[in-house]
Amino acid sequence: MTGRRRAVLIAGPTASGKSALALEIAQAENGVIVNSDSMQVYDTLRVVTARPGDDDLAQADHRLYGTVPASMRFSTGQWLAAAQAIVDPTPEERPLIFVGGTGLYFDALLNGFAEIPQVPEAVTLEVQQEIQALDAGQRLALLQREDPATAERLKVVDPQRLTRALAVKRATGRLLSDFQDEEQVGVLGGFDVERMVLDPDRQVLRERIARRFEAMFDGGAVEEVAALRALELDPSLPVMKAIGVREIGGWLDGALDREEAIALATIATQQYAKRQRTWFRNRFGDWPRRGPASS
Incomplete structure (x- = not known):
């Protein structure tokens, strides 16, 4: 034993049994289960998104499940900030069990995430309307003009990624790639981290x-x-x-x-x-x- 805090990261595809394993560990170790799934953060759709039911919630401490209104857009950066707010005050003797199917959340947890200012909803909607008629080639060409570095990093310039890049530029005056190139750090630096991918x-x-x-x-x-x-x-x-x-x-x-x-x-x-x-x-x-x- 190193005396360092313990974190367990359970990733895997949907329906692979991640929540059941997280609950088993939490019960055995008095752990805190932290949702790491981008759909399970939203309210309204408990059954559709396979959030833990009332019985499971009563058996262990669950965080970040159904806490975000369906009317919001909840980014990876916002999730990381919410996770950080759980990490800091949790007593050191309680392990944290991060469980979910959103790979970007785990990546941000370990490696950090670019701190990009919140983009106003109106800017996002304006960009969505502007690009809705563009095909894949036109989306790529537009992003190459607006943010060549981001275009170079993306294998596919889908509408969501193009909207994000253009909205950030117009709202902040800076390129998305500029934010991403800034030094980033994760939030589990003081932890013994156990990683696993469930692979049925x-x-x-x-x-x-x-x-x-x-x-x-x-x-x-x-x-x-x-x-x-x-x-x-x-x-x-x-x-x-x-x-x-x-x-x-x-x-x-x-x-x-x-x-x-x-x-x-x-x-x-x-x-x-x-x-x-x-x-x-x-x-x-x-x-x-x-x-x-x-x-």
Whole structure:
């Protein structure tokens, strides 16, 4: 034992059993579970985003779950600041267990994140309207003109990344790449850090995803999506892009039957899990892999 504080980082694709493992560790060690998933931070969609239920919440200290209004855009930098606010006052004898599927959150936790000023919503919306008709080649050309360094770093200039880069430049007068090039540090420098990526068999994961979304559909997801739609939020908000919102919305509108909605959401979730696994393999290739976790 080194006497240093302990942090456990549990990453992995959706439905791999991360929350169950985090709860097991938290109960054994009186740990604090910190959400590291970009969708589970939002309220309204507890079932759709697979946030821990009331029973799990009662068994251990959970933080940053459902704390952000659906009407907000919650950036990686904001999450890191919220995580820092948990790290500092938590007693040293309590381990912190960061669990989730958002790789950028873990990267920021370990390596820091560029401190970029908050961009006004109006600026973001103006840029979104400006670029909405651009194809992939036009997006790349525009970013090459506006911020060549950022364009060079991105493999794909999708609308979200282009919006971010242009909005930062127009709101601050500085390039996004300038902020990113500033020295950054993580928040776990004083910790013994245990890292792991949960990596179940591909077919096992696909079957889990299929079972889970069907259970979600019958377990409150429909009511959550109806409540979300009643808020009449901007369709570009992150919470409106959560897997299941569009598919269940199609069922509510009568455009899809139950089986079609479940099938489409299951396929979308499986595709998302594949992208997550690719990200973790490319970026966290040196993290120890762990087999199937209970779910």
